Amino acid sequence: MSSSPLHAATGTTPAPDAPIQIRARGRSFLALVLSPERPLSNWLESLDAQIARSAAFFAGKPVILDLALLHADDEGLDTLQARLIERGIRIIGVEGGNPEWPALAQWDMPTGLEGGRASGAVDIPETTEAISPVDTPKSVSNGETRIVDASIRSGQSIMHMTGDLVVIGSVASGAEVVASGSIHVYGSLRGRAVAGVGGQTGARIFATRTHAELLAVDGYYMTAEEMEAGLVGLATQALLVDDRIVVQKIG
């Protein structure tokens, strides 16, 4: 696969008598093979749940999509690739299925890879114990901001795994807002706010009135009980300092 650029490089080397030695080193990555199951809508839901629990695990991992369990006329197959890409999953190869399927016409088919060896099932680690800050992305916002122009009711869960989440309204007790980036609540935050889910230690949680049940950044959390009583009801930000959630008054 890398042979032609190598030749080109040697060919354009300006010194004919002492050609520069091109150095190539091998590096192997463990690619994940994902096998979507029918119905695709349910599978995507389960994937979202898994990402919510272990987002850092998928970040930056090469993924091979195995379509063997799917049929040509499965609902949602045509948009599956786009759905996965918007979830930040990097597809480097597609196998199984048949490239002739009409549903795959719009797919951007990666060229096949060679030389892969099966290495068995991979345990997907859960956020609560598995994220090591070393191999997680450092940027606080890695994508689009999502803005929700409504209050979040008890029992609702708003998830945004590709950037910051802004709520123009309140987050009720028993509701939860989850984002890979920072969370902004222009209203009362009474429920749970979970920021920096992809391992972004710099993510923060802002709220105009803080009565939160739980604040979490990158897996570190603080319950309502642990929060300083003097800050309750005020405009605050919550951030991670030395692996501890710190709540500060703002404005």
Add this chain to the structure above:
Amino acid sequence: MAKVLVVTSGKGGVGKTTSTAALGAALAQTGQNVVVIDFDVGLRNLDLVMGAERRVVFDLINVVQGDAKLAQALIRDKRCETLSILPASQTRDKDALTSEGVAKVMEELREKFDWIVCDSPAGIERGAQLAMYHADMAVVVTNPEVSSVRDSDRIIGMLDSTTERAKRGEKVEKHLLLTRYDPGRAARGEMLSTEDVLEILSIPLLGIVPESEEVLRASNVGSPVTLSNPESAPARAYFEAARRLQGEKLEVHVPVERKGLFDWLFKKRVA
């Protein structure tokens, strides 16, 4: 040997959650290790009534799905150290509870506790069935009115047919807890009498809990009435019920209206 107790009713609003908290706290005060579990996924309230809502991090669903260990989700009560709560999730729906998952959690709880008190959701659907499935004993919470009695009858039928014990050909021990009993209205014949309820449901009476402001006050301050005001009439009824659950034979007191001059004057004025 751990006992699994389900507090159930069919009908909503009869006092299941209040009774779970009050009975759990009453049992725990005898020194037994007690855990109360909220099975009302999506509409959890037991944490509020127990005053633990500010300490919830993980819940039953997290444990069932393997996201958290049981020890991480259990919240120990601050007032009574033998009492723990396992809260439900508010943001998931009932389908997140699997029977295999619940079975695994129950098995683990049986090793740690003497009493496992399950607060059932209202209704007769999956959530209610999962709450009662592992039960050794059931407290059927009933109000003295026809719709509540009929729903309780339905639930008793399910306890006898769809539980693990029923499938093994054994019986779930069933007890009737009459709640929101209003002595004044009972005296005026405005409610079903205790005899009528017992005759229809024909299961042993565990206790009669009078309708009381104390219960409401206890819920609002986030404390089981048996902890916040142990001397009150409803708390005494729950303490006695807990002793009966432990096998003591005690006579059940039917609450009577206390007719003071003040009450009489007041009644006259509003009448």
